[in-house]
Every structure is written in structure tokens, then in C-alpha cells.
Amino acid sequence: MLTRGYFYGPGAYTIDLGVYKTTKINERLSLQLRGEFFNLLNHSNMWLTLSDNDLSSTTTVHAQKGVPPINADERRNVQLALKLIF
Numbered sequence: 001m002l003t004r005g006y007f008y009g010p011g012a013y014t015i016d017l018g019v020y021k022t023t024k025i026n027e028r029l030s031l032q033l034r035g036e037f038f039n040l041l042n043h044s045n046m047w048l049t050l051s052d053n054d055l056s057s058t059t060t061v062h063a064q065k066g067v068p069p070i071n072a073d074e075r076r077n078v079q080l081a082l083k084l085i086f
Contacts, residue, residue: 012045016039017036018034018035020032021033022085028086029084031085033082034082034083036080039075039077044074045074
């Protein structure tokens with residue numbers, strides 16, 4: 001039987017930030033300027049990948065530790081938008 005915490009890997013975190021400013025144009029229309037930032041600190045997260053985690057096996061777990069995941073897109077992303085609200 002496996003105990004709690006049997007598979008343990010490095011922590012993963014990102015910090016996302018969204019800011020916006022809404023300005024009323026007239027009674028019916030508003031204009032909103034938005035800025036969204038994903039992975040603000042540009043932190044690279046490492047994962048357990050390419051592992052052989054067969055729970056029915058009595059052998060040890062084989063994994064490459066601390067490598068970036070396949071097809072990872074972890075760079076900082078910035079989105080700017082102008083939104084018309086009516």
C-alpha cells in the first residue's frame with residue numbers, strides 16, 4: 001500500500017495579474033482598457049516527466065526529475081485589450 005506523499009515532486013507556481021480601467025463615454029457606452037499578465041515573474045516550473053509509475057510493479061519508480069514538461073509554454077505572456085461596453 002502506498003502512503004501519502006509517495007510521489008513527490010517540486011512545487012509549481014505562477015503569478016497572474018489582471019488590471020483594467022473603465023471609462024464612461026456617455027450614458028450607454030463605456031470603454032475599458034485591460035491588461036492581463038500570465039506568469040508575471042517568468043518562473044520556470046519543473047515537473048516529473050517520462051515516468052514509469054506502474055503501481056502494480058514492485059520495482060522502484062523511474063522518473064526524470066526537474067525537467068521542463070514536453071510542449072511547455074511557460075514564458076511570460078502579456079495581453080492588452082480595448083473593450084467597448086454598451
